[in-house]
Amino acid sequence: MRRLNLIQLxxxxxxxxxxxxxxxxxxxxxxxxGDFIENWGxxxxxxxxxxxxxxxxxxxxxxxxxxxxxxxxxxYPDSNINGEYSLQLVDGDWNExxxxxxxxxxxxxxxxxxxxxxxxxx
Numbered sequence: 563m564r565r566l567n568l569i570q571l572x573x574x575x576x577x578x579x580x581x582x583x584x585x586x587x588x589x590x591x592x593x594x595x596g597d598f599i600e601n602w603g604x605x606x607x608x609x610x611x612x613x614x615x616x617x618x619x620x621x622x623x624x625x626x627x628x629x630x631x632x633x634x635x636x637x638y639p640d641s642n643i644n645g646e647y648s649l650q651l652v653d654g655d656w657n658e659x660x661x662x663x664x665x666x667x668x669x670x671x672x673x674x675x676x677x678x679x680x681x682x683x684x
Contacts, residue, residue, distance in 0.1 A: 566604075569667060572675050574682050575621065577617050584610040584635055586637060591643045602641035609647075610635040612674075614681055625681070630654030633674055634669070638663075649673055 569584045585604045592600040599605045614631040615622045624630075634650045647670045651659040662673050 571671065572638035573612065574678055576617070576682055577678060578613050578615055578622075578624065580611040580613055581608070582610050582672075583608070584667070589643055597643045599641050599643050605641055605645065607638060607640045609637060610674075614677070614678075624653040625654075627654035631659075632656075633677065635670060636672070649677075651677055652667050 567586050568582060569586050571584075573579065583606070584606065587601065587604045589605050590600040592598040592676050610633070612633040613624060614633075616625045616629065617623075630653060632650075632652050632654070634652060636648055638648050639645045646663050646665045648661060648663045649669055649670045650661040653659060660677070662670070664670055
């Protein structure tokens with residue numbers, strides 16, 4: 563059985579990975595279920611979430627909800643071969659700051675890394 567690897571990400575200081583199921587894997591169409599992805603567990607709405615931390619008196623901490631910045635990756639529609647990855651940058655109330663979608667996981671990876679670098683300078 564082939565070992566699956568997570569997508570390698572360059573996460574700068576000041577971020578916390580809340581959860582990560584963003585694997586370097588291609589979707590496989592199920593032979594008996596129309597548009598359903600056979601390896602659907604790698605193509606759900608909840609693949610990766612990263613939160614921007616704050617620093618106070620030299621210590622990192624998770625900010626209050628109203629001061630939160632989140633990076634979220636999911637596959638939409640969930641488990642569907644016609645879906646694509648969606649990367650969103652949102653605030654603590656889940657208001658979208660910006661987003662990008664692509665079937666190419668490496669386009670999403672590059673955008674995520676660029677956005678984290680941008681947010682680090684703010």
